[in-house]
Amino acid sequence: MVQKIMVLLTTGIAMFIPAVHAQSVSGLVTDQQQQPALAATIALLRNSDSSLIKTTLPDDNGRFSFPHLPPASYHIRISMMGYKTYNSPDFILDKNQEYKLPAVSLLQQDAQLKAVAVTAQRPFIEKKIDRTVVNVDALISNAGSSALEVLEKSPGVSIDQEGSISLKGKSNVMIYVNDKPTYLSGADLESYLRSLPASSIDAIELMPNPPASYDAAGTGGIINIRLKRNKNKGFNGNLNAAFTQGRYANSSNSFNFTYRNQQLNVTGNFGYTFNNGYSALDINRRFHDSVGETTHYFLQHNFIARHAQSFNEKIGVDFYASAKSTLGLVLTGTQNPSNSNNDNTSRLQDASQTPDSSIHALNNIHHRFNNVGINLNYRHQYDKNGRELTVDVDYLRYNTGSNEVYDNYSFLPEQALPYANDQLTGQVPAHLDIFAGKIAYTHPFKSGYKLAGGLKSSYTSTDNLAKYYNRVDGEYLPDYDKSNHFLYHENINAGYLNVNKDYKKWSVQAGLRLENTVSIGHQLGNAEKNDSSFNRNYTGIFPTFYVSYKLDTASNNVLALNYGRRIDRPYYEQLNPFISPLDKFTYYVGNPYLRPSYMQSIALSHTYKSKLTTTLSYTHVKDDMNETIAIVNGIYYSRPGNIGSQTMMEINVDAQQGLGKVVNLHLYAQLTYLHSRSIFYTGILDNQSTFTMIMPTVTVTLPKDWALQADGRYQSTVTSAQFILGRRGAVNLGVSKKLSPNATIKCSAQDIFKTQINTGIINNLALTDAQWRNVSDTRRITLSFTYRFGKAISDQRKHEDNSAESEMNRVR
Template sequence: MKLLQAFFLTLFTFFLSAVSDAQTGGGKISGMVLDDAKKPLDGATVTLLIAKDSTVVSTLLTRPDGSFAFQNLKGDTYLVKATYMGYRNYRSGPVVLNQQQPVNLPAFILPLAGKTLNEVAITGKKSYVQQKIDRTIVNVGALISNTGANALEVLSKTPGVQIDADGNITFKGKSGVLVMIDDKPTYLSAANLATYLRSLPSSSLDQIELMDNPPAKYDAAGNAGVINIKTKKNTTRGFNAVVSADYALGFYYRNNESINLNYRFDKVNLFANLAYNKQRTYRRLEIDRDYFDMNGDQTSSLKDISYFRPASNNTNIKTGMDYYASPKTTWGVVFTGTLSHDHDSSPVNSLLYGKNGELDSTINTLNTSRNSFKSGGVNLNYTHKFDSAGRALTFDLDYIRDVSGSNQLFVNNTFLPDGTLTNSTTLSDNLPATINIYSAKADYSHPLKGKAKLEAGVKSSYVNTDNAANYFNVINNVSTIDYNNTNRFLYKENINAAYVNFNKKLGRFALQTGLRLENTNGKGHQLGNVQRADSSFANHYTNLFPTAYFSYNLDTAGHKVFVISYGRRIGRPNYGSLNPFTFFVDKFTYFSGNPFLKPQFTDNYKLAYSFKSLFTVAVAYNYTTDVQNETIHKNGNVFISTTGNIGQRKTLDFSVNTNLQPAKWWSVNLYAEVYNNTYQGMFYSGYLHQSQSTFSGNGNNQFTLSKTWSAELSGFYDSGGTYGQFVTIPKGMLNAAIQKKILNNKGSIKLNARDIFHSFRPSGTITNIEGAHAAFHNFLDTRVVTLAFNYSFGKLTNVPKKRDTGGADSEQNRAH
C-alpha cells in the first residue's frame, strides 16, 4: 500500500511540473458552445482555421461546461467552426488575434438540426459509450437490441457489468455495487431490486452512468462503485408523449407497455411515466454435492434438480410537477410507486446416493409461493440559482415505504428406490416485511475565480425495518408454529454525512478532490419466542472518505487526456444479512443471518488514458478489507448459506474501451478487460486463498442500411473467475436486431433476438466446504425474440430540464 501511495505521489509531482512547463506564452482564443436552451454541449468539436485559406490550425473537444480554449497561437486572423452531432454547424466571422491580448468569443449557439417552430427532427445519433473524468456514460437507446428488454437485461450488456442467475449485480468483477435511479438509491434488497429492474422497460431508460470511483457528492456506500440509471425525461413545452409496446416469446411469452407524458404550460410542468409488464420465465437449476469422511473417501452424494416458472405482473408509476417560481427558483414534487405480484410452483427432485453410487432415496419437493411487493415514495425538491455564474442551492426531502409479503408451502415426500413412500412433511410460511426510509439533504455549488468551483453538502437518513418469518408445521391440515424457525427482526439505522468537493482547471491540468464524512448508528433487535430469548446488538462508527482526480491534456486540442484517481468506499451489511435467525430454503439448504457482520472498506486506485472519443485504456487496483461475501458451510447433509467477513480481496484490472467507425454505415463499440481477484483470510475450513484471472468483453456493431432501416449485432463473453468460494465457468451471449422507422420517423418497429445460441448458462463450483464439494448449473430463459413498437407525438420545443431527483441515499440497496 505504501509503495502504491508513493507511486501515485510521484506521478502527481510529475504532473505538477509538467503543468508549470506547459504554461508558456502565446495568443489565446476561448469561448463556449451551447445549445439553443443555452445549456453546455459537452464534447462538441471546435476547429480553428486560418481565415485567408481555411487551413486547419487545431481541433479540440469542448469541456463538460461547454468551454474551449486554443492557446499558444501566433498573431493572425482566424475562423472558428463548431459542430455537434444532431445540431447545426456554427462558423464564426473573422477573429483578429495578437499575442498580447487574448480573445474571448461570445457563446456559440447551436440549434438542433431540422428544428422548426413546432417540432424537432434530430438527425444525429448518440454514441453508445461516452467517457468523463469520473464516470462512463452508456446511452441505452443506441442499441437496437435493448428494445423490448427490461432494465436488468440492459444492465447485463453494459460494459463491465454482469448479472448472475439470481439477479445479483457485479461491476468489474466485484459485488457490492450501489444501484441508483435518477441519482436516488433504490432502497431495495438484492432480490427485490432484481424484481424491480425486471419490471422496468428499456423504453423508459435514457442513460446508465458507471462510476467505479464516484465523487464525494455521492454516498460512500457501494464498495464496487455506483451504477446510476437515468430515466427518460421530457423537457419540452406543450403536450408530448412517447408510447411503446412489445411482445416477446422465449420459453413463455411476455409483454411490456409504457407511456411517458409531459405537459408544460406557463410556469408549470406536469409529467407522468407509467409502465406495465406481464411475464413468465423459466429456470432449471442443478446442484451436485459430494460428501467425504475424514480420510477423504466419498460417503454419499446428492443431486438436486429444481424447476422455477414464476409468473408476474408489475406496474410502475412516476408522476410529478415542477413549478418555475422565477427564472432562478424551481420547486418540485415527485411521486413514485411500484406494485408487483408473482406466483410460482417450483418442484425439486433430490436424488440421494450411497458411497458406491447406488440410489438410496428420492425426495420430491413441491414449493408453491405467492409474493407481493409494494413501494411508494414522495420527493420534495427545491433549486435556486443565485446568478448566471453557477452559484446554486438544492434541497431534497424524501420518504419511501416498501411493503413485501410472501406465502409459501413446502411439501416434501421421501421415497425408497422401489417407490415406497417413507416420509411426508409439510411446512408453510408467511414472510411479511416493511421498511420506512426518511432522508433530507442539501447541496451548494459556488464558482470561484480562475475556473474553479467549490461544492458542499449535508445529508441525514433514517431507516426503520421490520422483518418477520412465521413458519408452521402442517399435519393433517392442522398448522402448528415452528418456533425453531419463526422469528421477527427489527433494525434501525441513522446515517449523517457531510462533504466538500473542489475542482480547478489550470491550462492543461485539471484537479477535482473531495472529502466525505459519514457517521453510522445502527441497532438490531431479534424478538424471542417461547423457545428462544431476545437478542440485540448496536453498531456506531464514523469514517472519512477522500476522493481525488487529476487530469492532464497531453496536447493543446485536448485529444489526449491522462487521468489518475483515488477513492475510498464502504460496504455496509444488508439489513437481512444481519438477522441472526435461520431461514428455510429446502430440506438440504438453509440461509442464516450474521449479526456480527462488519462493514467492508475499499481503496480504489486508477490510471486512465483517453484519445478523443475513440478509445480509453485504464488500469485499476482495488484493495478491500473485511470482505463481505456469501459463504457456504455444512452441517450434516445440509448446506448453510450466510454472509460473512472472509478477510481481504485484491483486484488488479486492465480495461480497454473503443469506439470505431470502419465505414459511414458501420459503427463499433468494444469493451474488454482482464482482472485478477485474490481472496485471502480465515474461513470455516481453515485458511481461504483463492486467486484467478478473468477475461470479459462486450461488443456491439451498428449498421445503417438506409434512411429508415438499421441493424445491430452485439454480445459478450466471460471466461469465468473466482468470487470467494465460488468459481464460475465461461459463458456468453450473442444478440441481433433490425429496426424500421415509420410514420415520418416518429415511430419505429423493431425485431430483436437475444442469446441466439442459448449460451448464457451461469455455472461453476463451490470450494472450501469442509467434507464436501459442490457444483451448480443453470439453464435460463434467455433466448427471447421480441417485436416492439414505439411512437412519439406532441410539440417538441426545448425548455429547461426539470428536477426529478431526490436525496434518498444508499440504504435502500440494503433493505430486508
C-alpha cells in the same frame, strides 16, 4: 477540521497547476419570433471524424459557450423541437482564439411534430472524469428488455444467477435511480430491476469510484440509472410497446409525457410489464470421508417457473415561483406481485450410485412488492454563473412479503407411492420506512474553481416478521426454529465538500466525505429462542481525487488518475440471525456479527482521440462481504460473511472506431487478477484467479433509416472467495427501422446460441464436493415499437429547470 483540509487541498492544487488561457466558442440562438431559444440543444462536433465533442443549453438570454477547447476544426449543430435543425459552416479554432458564431435564428416547422430535430447520434459509451455513461437506446438489443438485462450488457457489469451485480469484477455495487439509492438488495432489488422497462431508461452511469457528493456506501461502486425526461416545451411524450417470446411470453410497455409552460412543468412516467421465465437448476453433491473416499451422493434437480406483473408510476410537478426559484414535488410507486413454482426432485445414492431414496418437493411462493415515495425539493439559483442552493426531503415506504408452501414427498426405490409427506408453510411480511433530507450548495468562483458542499441525514426503520408452521397429523404447529420477529433501525449523518477546476490541459476534482452510522438490531425471540440485540456506532472519512492531463493541444492523448476510499454496510436482512428456507435441504441464515467492509482503489488511464481508453487499476478490500456456504449434517446453510481481504489488479480497454459513415465498432475488454484470503469454516481460504471479459458491438447504418447491430459478451472462469464461476457468454442480433420521424420499430434476438448458462463449483466445504448448473429463458426474440408525439410552443418561459432530478443520492 474538514474545512481546513479542503482549504489546504485547494491551495495545494493551485500551487502546482498553472493558470492558462484556453480557446472557446460562443454564440446567440433565437426562435423565429427573435425570442431566446431556451429549449434548443447546441452540439459541438469535430470535423475530422464528425464526433460529438460537447452539448450545452442556452442561458436565459439565448447565449451559449463552449470554453476550454483544443485547437481544431469544428462545426455547430443546433436543434429544437418544432424547428428546423441549423448546421453552421465549418470553422478552425486557432490557439488562444475566442470564436463567436454569428447570431442564429431558428426557422419554425409545423407546430405538430411532423419532423423531429436531428442531432448528432449519441455514442454507445461516453467517458467522463468520474464515470462512464452508457446510452441505452444506442444498443438495439436493449429494446423490449428490462433494466436488469440492460445492466448486463453494459461494459464491465456482470450479473450472477442470484441477480447479484458486480462492476469490473467487484461485488457490493449500489444501485441508484435518478441519483437516489433504491435501498433494495437481493431478491427485492432483482424484482424491481426486472420490472423497470429499458424503454424508460435514458442512460446508465458506471462509477467504480464515485465523487464525494455520493454516499460512500458500496465497495463495488455505484451504478446510476437515469430515466428519460422530455425537456421540450408544450405537451410531448413517447409510447413504447414490446413483446418478447422465448419459452414463455413477456411484454414490456411504457408511456411518458411532459407538459411545460411558463410557470409549471408536469412529467409522468408509467410502465407495465409481465415477466414469465424459468430456471432449470441442478446441484450435485459428493460426500466423502477424510481420505477422499466417496460415502454417498446427493443430486438435486429444480425446475422453477416464475410469473410476475409490475406497474411503475412516477408523477413530478415543478412550479417556478420566480425566475430563480423552483419548488418541486415527485410521487413514485411500484407494484410487483409475482408467483414462483418450484418442482424439485432430490435423489440420494450410495457410494456406488445405487438409489437409496428420493424426495419430490412442490414449493410455491407468492411474493408481493409494493413501494410508494414522495419527494419535496427546492432549488434557488443566485446568479447565472451556477451558484445555487438545493434542498430535498424524502419519504419512502416499502411493503414486501411472501406466502410460502413447501410440500415434500419421500419415496423409496421402485415405489410409486410416498412413504412420508410433510408440509411447511410460512407468512413473511416486511415493512421498510425511510426518511431522508439533504441540503447542498454550489459556488463557482471567478478563478474557475467550483466548490460544492452538503449535509445529509437519513433514518431507516425495518420490521420483519416470519411465521412458519409444520403440518403434523393434520394440524399446523409453529416452527420456532424458523419463526422470528426482527427490528432494525439505522441513522446515517454525512457531510461533504467537493472542489473542481478545468484548465487548458488539466482537470482536477477532489472531495472529502464524513459519515457517521448508528444502528440498532433487535431479535424479539419466541417460545424457544431467546431475544437478542446489537448496536453499532462508527464514523469514517472517505476522500476522492481525480486529475486528468492533456498531453497535446488537440487532446489526442489524455492521462487520468483517480483514487477513492469507500464503505459497504450490511443490508438489514443480512443481520437477521434467524433461518429462512429455500427448500428442505438449503437454508439462508443471517449474521448479526457481520462487519462493514472498506475499500481503497487507484486507477490510471490513457485516452487516445476519445476513442481508445486503457486503464490500469488496483483495489484492496478489507472484510469484504460475500456469500458463504457451510454444510452441517448434510444441510446447506448460506450466510453472509466477511472475507478477510480481497485484492484485485486489472487492465481494461474501451475502444470505439467508425469505419466510414456506415460501420461503427465498440469493444470493451478486461483482464483481472483476483486474490481472496480469509479464515474460513474449514480452515484457511486462499484462492487466486485471473479472468477475462470481452464485450464487442458492431453497428451498421444502412440507407432508408435501417440499422443492423450485433453485440456479445464472454467471461472466462472466475474464482472468487469460495466459488468458481464457469465461463459463459451470449451473442445478440438486432435490426431497427425508422418508419417516420416519430415512429421506430426494432427486432432483436438475444442469446441466439443459448450459451448464457451459469455453472460453478463450491470450494472449502467440509468433506463435500459440490457443483451446479443453471439454465434459464435467455434465448428470445423481441419486437418493439416506439412512437414520439408532441406539440412545440413558441412562447418560451424564462427559467430552465432540472430540480426534480438535481438532488444527489440519499444517505443510507
